[in-house]
Amino acid sequence: MTELKETRQQLERLDDPAIGLTALHREITQCGRGIQEAVQTGSTELRDENREVRRRQDRMIKDLNETRAELRHLLDLADTLRALVLPQYADPSHDVSPEASPHQPPGASWTTTGHRPEPRPTVTALHHHTEAGTDQQGETMENTDQQRQPEAVDDDQDLALKRAIEAAYHGTQATAQASPTAPQTSGGGLEDPQVAHGVLLLKAAGVASAELVAHRDTWEWLAALAVDHDHFRTPPAVEDIKEGRVQTVLSGRSLIALLIKLWSTRSTATPLDANWALATTAYNRIAAELANVTGRGETIRIVLDDGLPDGADD
The missing domain is CATH 1.10.287 (Helix Hairpins)
Incomplete structure (x- = not known):
């Protein structure tokens, strides 16, 4: 009987809301919520740190590209100066030998040789010098005209x-x-590629924002490609969605820069190369979306994922 009473008391304690199963369930629930909040907080902090690191990487890439552009400009300037200076030393008309120097004092040349040179007719020399100067001036004017014609x-x-x-x-x-x-268009009625590219740029200029969905690796390649363009701006947020995809929003200005870089890469990359494939696919996908622009304030959605149907929920 005593054991039965003790067992009954223990069962009654289990029903007690302060120390029974209900209290235990409450404590377990609170602990689970605390763990979940801690995990979410840590994930958010790690995600923010990751985004900050990516922004810094984008800034570093942009600074490096700007430095590279400045170095190229300096090299071009050095080549230009070299092209202007070297012909002066290579031109025989700039001979600075003692015999041809106009500042040589009278009698200096025959003093060293012991023979007095015969006097030269001054008028004839002046006449020849004038004719040579006239011919040289005429050649300079002709060269200038020839340089201006290609520019025109x-x-x-x-x-x-x-x-x-x-x-x-x-x-x-x-x-x-x-x-x-x-x-002019080709014989088959196809539009000139430069004209088609220019039309895409004008359409992109009228776009306020465009959503871009792609894999993170593809997005990083696109951002690294266009980051050195003056009109590209890194999006303030790149949202992670399922299965490694990301979603971001590009302005019309950034879209123009991306189209220009994709056009250049597609034209200069080696055929059957990864850069050529990525640039061609991305350019054609953006062009297809811009072709359907109606000018009614709709948001353009560019999807670089053939496995994701149009309009699918993120």
């Missing part, structure tokens, strides 16, 4: 290209191609 042709071509792009953007391409200097 380039300016005309650039102006014609701009007009063709604006005409194609506004839907008046046929009128723009009436000019003989405007870029």
Whole structure:
């Protein structure tokens, strides 16, 4: 009987809300919540630190690219100065020998040799010098004219290209191609690639923001490619979504810079190379989305994931 009473008392204690199973369940629940909050806090801090490290990496890459551009500019300037200075020493007309020096005192040349040179007619020498100077001046003017002609042709071509792009953007391409200097389409009716690229840039200029969904590795490649462009701005936030994908928002200005870099990489990269494949796919995907722009304030969504259907929830 005593053991039965003790067992009954123990069972009653289990039902006690202060020390029984209910209290134990409450403590376990609170501990679980505390652990979950600690894990979430730690994950958030690690994510913020990771984003800060990526921002610093982007800044470092941008600074390195700017330094590289300055070094290239200095090298070009040095080459230009070298091209201007070296011909002066290589030109025979700049002979500074004692016999040809105009500042040589009279009698200095025959003093060392012991023979007095025959006098030269001053008028004839002056006449020859004048003719040589006239010929040299004429050659200089001809060279200047020859240098200006290619620049004028380039300016005309650039102006014609701009007009063709604006005409194609506004839907008046046929009128723009009436000019003989405007870029012509191929025989099959295909649009000039430069005109199509320019139209994409104009469309991107009118975009306020564009969502980009891609794998983190792809996004890092795109950011490293465009970070050295003056108009590219690193997005303030890159959100991690499931299965290694990230989602971010690019402005129209950054989209222009990205298109320019992708166009250049696609043109200069080696065929069947990874950079060529990434640049071509990303450029075509952005171009396909910009082709459907209606100008109604809709957000453009660029998805670099063939396994993710359009409009899928993040």
